Amino acid sequence: MTPTRTVRLADLTDLVHAPDTVGPRAREVHARLRAEWGPVAPGELSPGVRVWFAMGYAEFSEVIRNEEVFSRNGDNWSAVQEGKILPDMPIYPFVTTRQNSFHNDGELRRRLRSPVDRALSRVDEHGYAAQVRGICNDLVDDMLERGEADLVQDYAVLIPLLSVAAMFGMGQEVGDSMRKAAHKVLGGGQLAQEGVIELAVEIVDHIAKRRREPQDDLTSHLIDDPGLWDDNEVMEAMIVMIIAGNELTIATITQTLLLMLSDERFAGRLRGGRLDVDQAIEEVMWRDPPCYNITPRFALRDVELGGQLIRKGDAVVPCIAAANLDPVMTGDDPWLEIGNRAHMSWSAGPHACPAMRPGTIIVQAAVRTVLERLPEVTLAVPADRVERNTDSLSYRYPTSMPVRFVRTLT
Structure with a gap:
């Protein structure tokens, strides 16, 4: 099958997150894409790249689970080898090889990932949940006398890094500075490099402190x-x-709050006192999903995927949405999804999210x-007028x- 046009990442982003996408609209959009291209579509990440x-569930699974064929290491991408990926591109921070489990495969990935899994397994989840509730309650306390608030800027964007900082044993002031640095990294370009340096400075100082004064964190x-x-x-790490x-946690918080405050199935239950x-x-x-596309994988050899020939060095973007x-x-029955956790929003395989439990x-x-x-509590604007961010290749969530x-x- 020859596609009639090339799909761009921006096309999928806009289609997935159009105001009426949730429900039938999303199914119609993806059905049309599959009818034209099948489960794997050729496209562009940016002009000339x-x-x-990978849009089919089986093809998505094959790409993210099989690191012997589809590598996470950007050095294997022909576009990197040809000098097409420049520092000012949003994708650049995600394909620049670093000494961590995110950017590597095989034995090196296993060595660098296992300590993260072991450390997270030692988290006291009950104690941590109490810490997070304390952070959330403090933020809500600041809102109560006003009678109005912005649940993104006053609340959701603050919670993840403050919560992660608490898990690392860092104070609130460090969590806020890391939040700003992390946002720079995800924006790409020169800001991304600045963000990495700012994060590194905060973390190196904290590691030195913990070497002097070890804690149960x-x-x-x-x-x-x-x-x-x-x-x-x-x-x-x-x-x-x-x-x-x-960003994943901000997106999940804001998307869930928007759903519960706007969808009558949940809003009705909220008014009735049952909070599902x-x-x-x-x-x-x-x-x-909070993350609609994940970091590309790079073919280590020629391989057939979803009826398409993927050449060695090609990039494949796994599309969660x-x-x-x-x-x-x-x-066609949305009720089949209730209680079904086979979705790919936490990814799967060797690079699955290690922090699914703390994130939840x-x-x-x-x-x-x-x-x-x-x-x-009610929305102060219609749900379809809630604006979403436009500066990410992977995340799209309300900005206000x-x-x-x-x-x-109080």
């Missing part, structure tokens, strides 16, 4: 793990967790705190979510 989009656990050979590798988790937060999170993960809506997985704890606490503590509620004197 050709990629493939994630930083000390990473320092003590023999799988990380020096402070640079500890720093890189921390940077990956900060950058990867920040977990169900709302799962619906967001299926139908409006499209894979989640593959009719093979969901059919953060989202649950953030959403429940708003719904439980802001009396009669004004709400009103009954003022409460």
Whole structure:
């Protein structure tokens, strides 16, 4: 089949996150794309930088699970080898090889990833949940007397890095500065380089402090793990967790709050006193995922994928939003998705999100705190007028979510 035109990443972004996308609209869009190209579509990441989009669930799974054929290391991309990926491109930070599990495969990835998994397994989840609820409650306390707030700028963008900083044993002031640096990294270009340096400075100082004064926190656990050979590798592990988790968690919090405050199925239950937060999170993960495309993989040899010939050195972008809506997985009945956690929004395989459990704890606490503590909270603007960010290759979430509620004197 010969495609009639080339799809760009921006096309998929706009289609996935059009105001009426959640539900039938998204299914119609992806059905049309599949009818034209099949489960794997040729396209462009930016002008002149050709990629493939893996939209089918099976093809998505094959790409992210098989690192022997599809590498995460950007050095294997022909566009990098040909000098087409420049420092001012948003994709640049994600294909610049660094000494961490995010950018590597095989034995090196396993050595660098295992300490992260081991450290996270030692987190006291009950104690951590209490810490996160404290952060959320402090932010809500600042809103109560106003009777109105912006649930993005006053709340959601602050929570993930403050929560992750707490897990690393860092103070609130460090968490806020890391949040700003992480946002620069995801913006690409010169700002990305500045953001990496700012993050590194904060983290190196904290690692030195923890070497002098070990604590029962994630930083000390990473320092003590023999799988990380020096402070640079500890720093890189921390940077990956900060950058990867920040935008994903902001997006999940804001998307879930928007769904619960605008969709009558959830808003009605809210007014009736039944807060189905977990169900709302799962619906967001299926139908409006916080990360709609993940970092490209690079073919290590010629291979057939979804009826297309992928050449050695080609880039394949795994499209979460499209894979989640593959009719093979969901059919035409949305009720089949309830309780079904086979979505790909946490990814899977060797590079699956290592912090799914802490991330879920953060989202649950953030959403429940708003719904439980802001009396009669409602959106102050129609849901279809809530604007989303446009500066990310992977994330699209509300940049502002004004709400009103009954003022409460604290």
